[in-house]
Amino acid sequence: xxxxxxRRVIGKALRKVDAASKVTGATKFADDLSFPRMLxxxxxxxxxxxxxxxxxxxxxxxxxxxxxxxxxxxxxPIPFGILPVSQDEHALCVDRVRFIGDPVAAVAATTxxxxxxxxxxxxxxxEPLKSFASAEEAVAHPEPRIHDYGDTGNLHKLIDLEFGxxxxxxxAGDIIREDLFFFEGNTHLPMEQHAAxxxxxxxxxxxLWSSTQTPHYVHRALAKVLELSPARVRxxxxxxxxxFGGKSDPxxxxxxxxxxxxxxxxxxxxxxxxxxxFYCHRGRHPTLMWVRTGVKRDGSITGMHFKSLLDGGAYGxxxxxxxxxxxxxxxxxxxxxxxxxxxARAFTNKAPCGPKRGHGTPQPRFALEVHLDKIAEQLQLDxxxxxxxTLAPPKSLTANYLRIGSMGLGQCIEKVVDGSQWKKxxxxxxxxxxxxxxxxSYISGAGLPIxxxxxxxxxxxxxxxxGGGVTVFCGSTDIGQGSDSILAYIVAEVLGIDPFDIVVVxxxxxxxxxxxxxxxxxxxxxxxxxxxxxxxRARQILALHAGKKLEVPAERLTFAxxxxxxxxxxxxxxxxxxxxxxxxxxxxxxxxxxxxxxPQSAGRYRGAGVxxxxxxxx
Amino acid sequence: MTETAGSKVKIALGxxxxxxxxxxxxxxxxxxxxxxxLSLTGTKHGCELGECGTCTVLLDGTPVxxxxxxxxxxxxxxxxxxxxxxxxxxLHPLQETFADLGAAQCGYCTPxxxxxxxxxxxxxxxxxxxxxxxxxxxNLCRCTGYIKIYEAVELAAARMRGENAEPKTESLxxx
Numbered sequence: 001x002x003x004x005x006x007r008r009v010i011g012k013a014l015r016k017v018d019a020a021s022k023v024t025g026a027t028k029f030a031d032d033l034s035f036p037r038m039l040x041x042x043x044x045x046x047x048x049x050x051x052x053x054x055x056x057x058x059x060x061x062x063x064x065x066x067x068x069x070x071x072x073x074x075x076x077p078i079p080f081g082i083l084p085v086s087q088d089e090h091a092l093c094v095d096r097v098r099f100i101g102d103p104v105a106a107v108a109a110t111t112x113x114x115x116x117x118x119x120x121x122x123x124x125x126x127e128p129l130k131s132f133a134s135a136e137e138a139v140a141h142p143e144p145r146i147h148d149y150g151d152t153g154n155l156h157k158l159i160d161l162e163f164g165x166x167x168x169x170x171x172a173g174d175i176i177r178e179d180l181f182f183f184e185g186n187t188h189l190p191m192e193q194h195a196a197x198x199x200x201x202x203x204x205x206x207x208l209w210s211s212t213q214t215p216h217y218v219h220r221a222l223a224k225v226l227e228l229s230p231a232r233v234r235x236x237x238x239x240x241x242x243x244f245g246g247k248s249d250p251x252x253x254x255x256x257x258x259x260x261x262x263x264x265x266x267x268x269x270x271x272x273x274x275x276x277x278f279y280c281h282r283g284r285h286p287t288l289m290w291v292r293t294g295v296k297r298d299g300s301i302t303g304m305h306f307k308s309l310l311d312g313g314a315y316g317x318x319x320x321x322x323x324x325x326x327x328x329x330x331x332x333x334x335x336x337x338x339x340x341x342x343x344a345r346a347f348t349n350k351a352p353c354g355p356k357r358g359h360g361t362p363q364p365r366f367a368l369e370v371h372l373d374k375i376a377e378q379l380q381l382d383x384x385x386x387x388x389x390t391l392a393p394p395k396s397l398t399a400n401y402l403r404i405g406s407m408g409l410g411q412c413i414e415k416v417v418d419g420s421q422w423k424k425x426x427x428x429x430x431x432x433x434x435x436x437x438x439x440x441s442y443i444s445g446a447g448l449p450i451x452x453x454x455x456x457x458x459x460x461x462x463x464x465x466x467g468g469g470v471t472v473f474c475g476s477t478d479i480g481q482g483s484d485s486i487l488a489y490i491v492a493e494v495l496g497i498d499p500f501d502i503v504v505v506x507x508x509x510x511x512x513x514x515x516x517x518x519x520x521x522x523x524x525x526x527x528x529x530x531x532x533x534x535x536x537r538a539r540q541i542l543a544l545h546a547g548k549k550l551e552v553p554a555e556r557l558t559f560a561x562x563x564x565x566x567x568x569x570x571x572x573x574x575x576x577x578x579x580x581x582x583x584x585x586x587x588x589x590x591x592x593x594x595x596x597x598x599p600q601s602a603g604r605y606r607g608a609g610v611x612x613x614x615x616x617x618x
Numbered sequence: 619m620t621e622t623a624g625s626k627v628k629i630a631l632g633x634x635x636x637x638x639x640x641x642x643x644x645x646x647x648x649x650x651x652x653x654x655x656l657s658l659t660g661t662k663h664g665c666e667l668g669e670c671g672t673c674t675v676l677l678d679g680t681p682v683x684x685x686x687x688x689x690x691x692x693x694x695x696x697x698x699x700x701x702x703x704x705x706x707x708x709l710h711p712l713q714e715t716f717a718d719l720g721a722a723q724c725g726y727c728t729p730x731x732x733x734x735x736x737x738x739x740x741x742x743x744x745x746x747x748x749x750x751x752x753x754x755x756x757n758l759c760r761c762t763g764y765i766k767i768y769e770a771v772e773l774a775a776a777r778m779r780g781e782n783a784e785p786k787t788e789s790l791x792x793x
Contacts, residue, residue, distance in 0.1 A: 013790035019717035020709065022725030023732065025660020025700035032659035113643075191664055191672050191726040191760055241662070241726030242760045274665040419793075480724025480761045 008560060009493040016485040017504060018239070018478065030195035030211040030238040035267035038197070039068055041257050042115035042270070044105040044122050045279060046097035049349040050131035050146065053095050053104065053124065060121040061107060066114030068264045070122070071106040076259055080221045082214075082249045082354075084451050086156075086316025088147055091225060091255035097126065098146055098314035099349050101279030106256040108268050131349035135288065135311040138346035146314065146347040156312055157320050157345040161327065161607055163399035164338030169303020173294025177375050180290050181367035185311065187283035188356055192241020194280060195271040196254045198261035206262060207234040210254050213243040213479055214517030217450070219509045221250030222258055237507035240479035240518075245355040246282050247479070248519045249317055253280075282317050282354025285310040285345070287326060287363040291371050299379060299386035303338040306330060308364060310345040310353070317354035319345050321450075321610050325360030328611030330368055331398035332441045333409060333618070334390045339399045355519060358442060369438035382426065384417050384437050401603035402611050409439055409618035439618070445522025447601040447612030456595035458526035459513030462491065462534040464542070464590040468562070468577030470495060470502045472534075475515035476527040477507040483523045487531050494535035495542075496559030497576050513593070525614055526596045533594030545586045546579040629693035633658070634702025642689055648682075649673045651689035652699060660700040660729050671757035674730035675699050681734045681756075700729035703736070711774040712736055719789055721770035723761035731757050735771045743779050747772070 021027045058070040073094035081087040093104045105122050109115035132138040132146070132154065142153025151158040170176055196210035206228060212218050215237040223230040240247055253270045260268040272280065288309040294302040308326040312319045327341030358365075376383035387409075392398060394407035416437060417423070425435045449457060461473040472491050478484040484504045492499035505511055515527050539559060547554035550573065552566045557573075565573025574582075583590050601612030628641040633656065642655045649666070652658045652675070664672025666685045673684040676698035703710040712732050715721065722728040731754060738745055738753040745753070750771050751764075759767065769789045776783035 013720075013785075015717050016720070016722075018725075019722055020713075022722040022728050023700075023709065023713040023716045024704055025658075025662075025729045027725050028659070029662070029726065031663050032653075034654075113645075189760060190724070191670060191758060192662070192724070193665075240724060242724045244760065271663065274667060274669075480726075482723070 007493060008496070009489045009499055014489065014499065016482050017488045017499060017502070018484055027239050029192055029241050030197060030209050031192070031271045033197050033209055033238070034269070035197070035199060038267040038269055039108040039110060039260065039264060040112040040115045040270070041106055041108050041253070041260055041268050042112070042119055043103040043253060043256065043276070044107070044119045044124070045276070046093065046100055046102040046104055048097055048126045048128055049100050050129040051097050051126035052129060053093060053097060054127050055125045056105060057123040058105060061118040064109070064114060064118045064121060066110040067107060067118045068110065068266065069108045069260050070118070071256060071259060072104065076225055076255060078225045078227070080225050080250055080255070081316050082217060082318055082450065083316060083320055085320055088149065088316045089252065091252045091259065099351055101276070101351055102314065103252050103256070106260060108260040108264055133348060133350065135286070135309050135346040135348060138348050139309070146349065150347065154347045155344055156316060156347050157323050157343070159323060159327070159341065159343040159607060161400070161605065162340040164303070166303045166305050166338045166340035169338030170292060170294035170305060173302040174297045175375070175378060176292065176294050177371065177378065178290070178292040179367070179371045179374060180288070181370065183287045183289070183363035183366055185284050185286035185353060186356070187278060187281055188242070188244035188246035189277070190240065190242025190244060190246060193272045193274060193277050194247060194251065194253065195269070196257050197267060197269040198257040199267045200261040200265060205232045205234065206258055207236065208254060208258055209236045209238050211240050211247055212237045212254070213240060213245070213247045213477055213519055215477060215507050215509055216475060216514050216516055218250045218254055222255065225255050226258055226262065234508070234510040236509070237477040240477065243479035243518065244357050245359065245519060246277070246280065248355055248517065249282055251280060279351050281313065281351035282356065284356040284362065285312060285319070285322055285353040285360065287311070289326070289364060289367040291367055293371065293375065295375050295379070297379060298389060299376065299381050300390045301334055301336050304330065304336050305340045306364065307342045308344070310343070311348050311350070312345045313348055313350045313352035315352035317352045318359070319353065322353070322355060322360035324607050324610035326364045328400065328402070329361050329441055329443070330364060331400050332392055332402055332404055332616050333439055334387065335392050336399055359520060361442060365440045373436065384413055384422055384426070387437070387439060388413055397602060400611060401601070401608060403602050405615055407616070407618060409441070412618055413437070413439065441616050441618045443520055443613035444525045444615040444617055445598065445613055446520050446610070447598045447614065448609040449516060456530070456597045457522070458515040458530040459595040460487070460527065460530040460534040460593065461513055462538055462592050462594070464538055464580045466577065466581050466584055468497070468501065468575065468580060470497065471505060472502060472531060473505045473512045474527050474531065475507060475509070475512040476523050477518045479518045481518065481523070483518060483527065486524050486528055490528050490531045491535040494532065494539055494559070495576065496564070497562050513595070521617065526598070529596040530594040533596070534592045535594070537592035537594065538590065541587065541590060541592070542579045542583050545582040546574060549582050550574065627690055629690060631692050631694060632696040634698055644690055646689045647685050648675065648687040648689050648692055648697070649684035652684060652697070658699050658701055662726050662729060671734070672727050672730050674734050674757065676733050676737055679737060679740060681737050698733065700732055703732060710736070711777045712771065715770040715774040715777070716767070719766050719770045719773065719785055721762060721766040727757060727759045731759065731767055735774070738771070739775050739778060743775060745771070745775060
């Protein structure tokens with residue numbers, strides 16, 4: 001495989017633009033930053049799974065030499081949360097703790113040792129409340145409520161969606177199968193612990209460097225909780241030492257260091273311990289799932305009813321979306337004419353669950369694929385052939401109004417069957433050995449933003465320098481997936497220049513246009529399209545003026561190898577830098593913008609925002 | 619070797635081939651001394667529990683977890699960090715292959731993998747895949763799934779043996 005004809009960059013296995021920095025240790029992660037007079041922050045965390053805070057005495061801690069400030073919940077009373085419908089977190093617990101590890105106080109001191117010692121001097125009196133360790137317990141006990149909001153008792157969210165008559169559809173099957181599955185939760189465990197550094201400038205502007213996947217949402221949360229104009233808050237996402245969804249929420253420690261920097265007038269840093277990362281969690285929800293499907297003798301699905309119960313932990317996080325996702329994507333792999341989904345998310349007294357790799361879809365995918373294998377076994381069908389016959393067709397609309405574009409799952413199954421010698425091995429290996437096959441699908445970014453707005457999901461600004469360099473500004477965040485490189489490659493392809501001549505400035509709310517963040521596999525598609533648009537606009541400007549100078553029609557110009565030249569006579573041309581100079585002489589500074597907004601989704605029901613995507617990967 | 623300077627101790631040690639003196643609070647680990655007192659932040663702060671291998675440096679050529687070594691214990695020793703790998707502005711062969719084969723993704727575990735692999739190749743210039751896996755077993759990576767790291771070590775080993783090795787098409791483009 002090589003680059004497609006006519007392409008010079010895309011499709012080639014190039015070094016990432018930041019690879020040399022990463023292999024030399026030059027990349028600066030959040031914990032690698034330090035500033036003169038910097039203070040160290042430590043958080044005191046709850047020892048109780050569920051309790052009322054009766055009192056907190058910080059006097060002795062505040063008197064400890066080296067301690068510069070101590071905060072408790074009353075200093076940061078405004079709630080926040082990633083979803084507008086779940087603003088249920090506080091930087092520091094105000095009157096109630098909801099899991100072991102919930103932060104109740106923050107200390108800033110001149111050394112990490114003094115900050116740690118100060119935590120031991122803080123006295124917290126708790127009045128324990130009944131706590132719930134599983135979703136089943138939370139369902140069984142509506143009282144005491146972990147939160148005073150939610151659909152009922154300790155159920156945060158209840159969903160009931162039906163597309164067509166699922167019961168009638170199921171009844172039309174030759175067989176009906178019902179199964180129950182449980183998916184245990186898990187966590188992301190990036191090698192880099194979350195870290196953040198806040199600096200409050202003499203002008204009253206606040207800057208936060210943080211290992212976050214979503215600087216834009218952190219920007220919004222900081223402005224809200226600290227009651228600052230967003231114009232005076234700058235968030236810079238440092239390169240993430242792995243994220244996997246665990247750094248997608250605005251976090252209490254980010255708010256705490258920001259407030260401490262404002263109070264003390266000194267830089268404040270926090271680096272979580274490995275143990276504390278487990279308290280941040282936001283991992284994959286433990287999920288109990290029930291599925292009932294009607295199937296014809298050839299394996300085709302006539303109707304499906306899917307139920308999920310998610311153990312959400314102590315806070316909302318992305319949980320409402322996660323719950324919808326446990327029911328959203330079943331239909332994009334296999335044709336499902338009628339479909340009912342019922343979902344519930346329970347609050348429990350554990351570290352909050354959230355969006356981990358696949359965001360609510362791996363759990364039902366496990367259940368569905370095992371369920372289909374059981375059906376194949378029951379019908380004595382080859383599970384690979386059965387799947388091939390029941391694929392959701394390309395360019396179709398699913399029962400739940402998801403628009404499928406291209407769909408390569410069939411080819412994928414065929415390749416796997418071929419490469420694994422499936423026909424020779426399936427049901428033919430000695431006892432205890434076997435081959436199996438499971439399929440999956442995921443979105444390439446969500447069709448709707450997390451908070452309602454009609455602005456683009458990703459924006460790019462592009463600046464062409466008269467020396468031939470190009471700078472790309474984009475709010476996207478490189479978490480190791482290579483999004484900085486994608487920006488450089490796409491712009492290099494369009495402008496015919498070396499990707500390593502491009503400077504990529506990303507993830508800085510002061511300098512870069514908004515990109516919503518590195519989650520839901522959205523960045524290449526969305527920031528990539530924004531970069532493509534900006535680069536094509538720049539190319540148009542450059543072609544106009546280079547064409548005039550070369551006396552060649554603009555549409556006949558090729559941009560390649562750092563030159564702009566006549567496609568019919570490649571020797572007749574100029575350097576890319578000269579093309580920029582011609583345009584700059586004629587029009588002034590050469591800069592363009594590009595943005596991307598996903599197509600409108602087809603569903604018009606409550607919850608239709610979860611599932612639509614510009615493209616599904618299989 | 620150590621002398622007290624206020625509440626700090628001062629030691630002399632070799633860091634990436636340079637004789638260095640450094641003063642620090644005596645409870646500090648080698649990891650903290652490198653990062654906080656010598657500003658060598660290429661050595662990454664991982665779990666600080668001796669579990670993940672992210673903080674690996676070479677102490678007299680042997681990989682050690684710098685979070686479990688006290689700074690004062692390094693007086694007179696020779697420490698090598700990732701900052702010492704590239705020479706004369708030229709990347710080390712392992713750094714080249716890690717960069718070219720996508721063996722460094724987020725890059726957080728990368729310095730430790732590079733140093734551990736370098737120590738392996740110093741002992742065993744022609745390691746088998748199993749020997750590479752064994753040598754790197756104490757280093758965790760969450761991005762790559764390890765295959766690209768093994769391939770990068772194999773390619774660098776071949777080049778360090780003087781072979782004119784190129785990446786396999788499959789390593790770059792899959793099958």
